[in-house]
Amino acid sequence: MIAIIGAGRVGIAAAIYISMMELDNIVLIDVIKGRPQGEALDLAHALSILGKNVSITGSNDYRDMSGSDLVLITAGFPRGPGMTREELVAKNAEVVAEIARNVVEYAPNAVTIITTNPLDSMVYLLYRVTRFPRSRVIGFSGVLDAGRMKYYISRKLSLSPASIEAIVIGQHGEKMLPLPRLSTVMGKPLTELLRREDIEEITRETIQAGAKIIELRGYSSSYGPGAGLALMSEAIKRDQNRVFLASVCLDGEYGYRDVCVNLPAVLGRGGVKKIIELPLTSEEKLLLDDSVKAIRSNIDLIPRKFFE
Numbered sequence: 001m002i003a004i005i006g007a008g009r010v011g012i013a014a015a016i017y018i019s020m021m022e023l024d025n026i027v028l029i030d031v032i033k034g035r036p037q038g039e040a041l042d043l044a045h046a047l048s049i050l051g052k053n054v055s056i057t058g059s060n061d062y063r064d065m066s067g068s069d070l071v072l073i074t075a076g077f078p079r080g081p082g083m084t085r086e087e088l089v090a091k092n093a094e095v096v097a098e099i100a101r102n103v104v105e106y107a108p109n110a111v112t113i114i115t116t117n118p119l120d121s122m123v124y125l126l127y128r129v130t131r132f133p134r135s136r137v138i139g140f141s142g143v144l145d146a147g148r149m150k151y152y153i154s155r156k157l158s159l160s161p162a163s164i165e166a167i168v169i170g171q172h173g174e175k176m177l178p179l180p181r182l183s184t185v186m187g188k189p190l191t192e193l194l195r196r197e198d199i200e201e202i203t204r205e206t207i208q209a210g211a212k213i214i215e216l217r218g219y220s221s222s223y224g225p226g227a228g229l230a231l232m233s234e235a236i237k238r239d240q241n242r243v244f245l246a247s248v249c250l251d252g253e254y255g256y257r258d259v260c261v262n263l264p265a266v267l268g269r270g271g272v273k274k275i276i277e278l279p280l281t282s283e284e285k286l287l288l289d290d291s292v293k294a295i296r297s298n299i300d301l302i303p304r305k306f307f308e
Helices: 009-021 035-050 085-106 119-130 142-157 196-217 223-237 282-300
Strands: 002-005 026-029 056-059 070-073 111-114 137-139 168-170 176-178 242-251 257-268 271-275
Touching: 002 009, 009 026, 009 035, 009 223, 026 035, 035 056, 070 085, 070 223, 085 119, 111 119, 111 223, 119 137, 119 242, 119 257, 119 282, 137 257, 137 271, 142 168, 142 176, 142 196, 142 223, 142 242, 142 257, 168 282, 176 196, 176 282, 223 242, 223 257, 242 271, 257 282
Parallel strands: 002 026, 002 070, 026 056, 070 111, 111 137
Antiparallel strands: 137 242, 168 176, 168 257, 242 257, 257 271
């Protein structure tokens, strides 16, 4: 069973995509009375219409995640207009810590994927509170950032996004690091396909994409995160050994320890099977250092009581 904690826009989008793929039965959990039950009932009706053989239920009780081998954590306060991810630290740390304790109690063997912002610091908090092996604590970020970069590249080249491999590492936020040199079309680097000005525009649009969506519709993205969560869930449930960009907790990779950073990782049954180290130039490594420094600054804002 897959448990989705948080029946807001991202949680529901993930539930829709996952149920369409018929990966497993789903339980939606939310603290708001009636919301997960109503969302589950509406989606169950849709699944019946489409002939999908998936059970979906809603609950306000964490105990109902018992037996789940995959827990998607989408709960938390959203990032509003003009608000940085960093400003969310104190508000969302309380939410994530409570969820983490319940996951430990009711789904102690589950792989966890979290979307709560500021993402990388919340992954670290989840890792520290659950004390799960780092292979079972994953942050959703890079799939979205890279997907956005692929979209902007595809518009410049008039190519399908399916033909493009985009790589974005580092912080999920203003200090993210798109890597045009390692982003390719059939092995050809983006730096050989586009002018410097076009690459700079793509990089800028990728970094600002989340803020642009908030500016336009008044709240943060949901369809993109839902789609990415579904693909990551599929890789884990079906043991695909597929490489994704995800926020993973490091123990020496790239020279970092005790921090969670968006990097390429192999996902399959049990979560993260391997972290792939990219051949970065000295300039790219310095930029990644700066990105990791921003993540550590966010971690430092988390109240120490959560680590006791």
